[in-house]
Amino acid sequence: MNVTATLIGQMLTFSVLVWFVMRFLWEPLTNMLEERKKRIADGLAAAERGQHEQALAEQRASERLHEAKEKAMDIINNAQKRADEIVDEAKIQAREEGERLLAGAQAEIEQEKHRAKQDLKQQVSSLALIAAEKILQKEIDLQTHQQMVDQVAEQLIVK
Amino acid sequence: MSSGATPSSNPVEYIQHHLHNLQFPMESHGFWVVNIDTLFFSCLLAGLIMWLSWKIGKSLSIDKPSALQNVIEAVVEFVDTQVKEIFPSRNPLIGPLALTIFVWVFLMNAMDLIPVDLLPSIALFLGIPYLKVVPTTDLATTFGLSLSVFVLIIYYNIKIKGPIGYLKMFLFHPFGKWLMPVNFVMTLIEEIAKPVSLGLRLFGNMFAGELLFLLIALLSFAWYVLPVQVLFGSLWAIFHILVITLQAFIFMLLTIVYLGMAHTDEH
Numbered sequence: 001m002n003v004t005a006t007l008i009g010q011m012l013t014f015s016v017l018v019w020f021v022m023r024f025l026w027e028p029l030t031n032m033l034e035e036r037k038k039r040i041a042d043g044l045a046a047a048e049r050g051q052h053e054q055a056l057a058e059q060r061a062s063e064r065l066h067e068a069k070e071k072a073m074d075i076i077n078n079a080q081k082r083a084d085e086i087v088d089e090a091k092i093q094a095r096e097e098g099e100r101l102l103a104g105a106q107a108e109i110e111q112e113k114h115r116a117k118q119d120l121k122q123q124v125s126s127l128a129l130i131a132a133e134k135i136l137q138k139e140i141d142l143q144t145h146q147q148m149v150d151q152v153a154e155q156l157i158v159k
Numbered sequence: 160m161s162s163g164a165t166p167s168s169n170p171v172e173y174i175q176h177h178l179h180n181l182q183f184p185m186e187s188h189g190f191w192v193v194n195i196d197t198l199f200f201s202c203l204l205a206g207l208i209m210w211l212s213w214k215i216g217k218s219l220s221i222d223k224p225s226a227l228q229n230v231i232e233a234v235v236e237f238v239d240t241q242v243k244e245i246f247p248s249r250n251p252l253i254g255p256l257a258l259t260i261f262v263w264v265f266l267m268n269a270m271d272l273i274p275v276d277l278l279p280s281i282a283l284f285l286g287i288p289y290l291k292v293v294p295t296t297d298l299a300t301t302f303g304l305s306l307s308v309f310v311l312i313i314y315y316n317i318k319i320k321g322p323i324g325y326l327k328m329f330l331f332h333p334f335g336k337w338l339m340p341v342n343f344v345m346t347l348i349e350e351i352a353k354p355v356s357l358g359l360r361l362f363g364n365m366f367a368g369e370l371l372f373l374l375i376a377l378l379s380f381a382w383y384v385l386p387v388q389v390l391f392g393s394l395w396a397i398f399h400i401l402v403i404t405l406q407a408f409i410f411m412l413l414t415i416v417y418l419g420m421a422h423t424d425e426h
Contacts, residue, residue: 002188002189002190002298003190003298003299003302004180004182004190004191004192004193004194004299005190005191005192005193005299006192006193006194006197006198006297006299006300006303007298007299007302007303007306008303009193009198009299009303010197010198010201010294010299010300010303010304011303011306011307013198013201013202013205013303014259014263014303014304014307015307016205017205017208017209017259017263018252018255018256018259020208020209020212020213021208021209021212021255021258021259021262022251022252022254022255022256022259024209024212024213024216024217025211025212025213025215025216025231025235025255025258026235026254026255026258027251027255028216028217028219029215029216029219029231029232029235030235030239030254032219032221033232033235033236035221036221039221
């Protein structure tokens with residue numbers, strides 16, 4: 001049981017083995033592990049960013065919704081107001097139109113009345129003349145009593 | 160050399176035979192001998208590690224790691240965590256060094272779990288007289304590793320502290336400048352104890368484990384002790400799974416600690 005020259009061979013084998021393991025296994029493997037670690041960290045960061053963005057988007061969406069609701073409410077209110085205005089205007093117009101029509105009708109009535117008075121006056125005067133003629137045919141000459149008859153007719157109309 | 164020794168016929172010879180390396184040149188003593196079986200199995204396992212590294216390393220997938228890649232990733236991350244926790248500064252060599260030590264020592268130790276007679280019997284059948292399967296039961300392997308680490312310890316000590324700083328560490332530590340000779344001897348012992356303890360600890364554990372497997376194998380002298388052999392063998396093998404992992408882990412951990420000490424510039 002003694003140390004032999006095998007020692008030298010073993011040391012050489014060991015050196016080569018260490019070099020080989022370092023070159024072909026350790027370095028690529030540790031690099032790969034490092035890269036994997038980085039990739040996982042990147043992935044986690046991206047996921048977090050995504051979640052953050054989602055939260056932001058949700059917030060924006062709810063804001064939009066709120067805005068839209070308010071706008072719709074505004075539009076409805078405006079429309080309501082406008083409708084009220086239109087109704088009011090229509091009422092006013094209708095009243096004015098009615099008053100105008102009423103005034104026209106009253107004016108016409110007045111005219112008719114006037115014309116009827118004139119007609120009546122003429123007819124009464126001619127009737128009176130005819131009657132007077134009939135009465136006076138025998139005793140009164142038309143020319144001499146014309147003035148008197150006219151006075152009578154005038155009085156009739158004024159009444 | 161009765162190479163066909165069976166456990167029952169001659170226990171001592173059986174065990175000695177099992178603890179004998181296949182050497183080149185044969186039957187010689189001293190330093191200049193090469194243990195072919197140790198080299199063969201350690202290189203075989205090193206080749207397995209290289210093949211796996213190359214196979215995994217060239218087809219790494221970030222999104223869809225294969226099952227094998229997952230296992231390797233777990234091991235690499237385990238080692239990397241240890242290095243990051245223990246090692247004070249950054250050095251791109253420490254990680255792969257620790258990983259290599261852990262996996263290679265673990266695999267070499269794991270050869271212990273192969274039934275002790277299986278591979279030697281096959282070898283004998285093929286005409287190979289000796290075969291010691293577990294490379295870490297050979298001092299050459301454990302000291303090969305620990306001396307490599309020792310070289311790195313000295314290299315980084317000088318690189319980080321500078322030659323003067325390294326010398327100062329020997330002279331003024333731990334007792335201050337008035338006990339320089341004592342300091343020098345103590346630090347020298349402390350430094351040399353590092354590779355020696357590293358190598359001997361691993362060797363001792365593995366050698367003892369192997370020996371115990373051999374002793375259990377001796378129980379096959381009669382059919383009625385077979386259940387006992389199976390029971391003991393199973394128990395020791397299960398316990399040994401813990402030992403081989405622990406020894407590989409300790410070797411790796413102490414390597415990181417020692418190199419970390421070489422990287423600190425406090426003394």
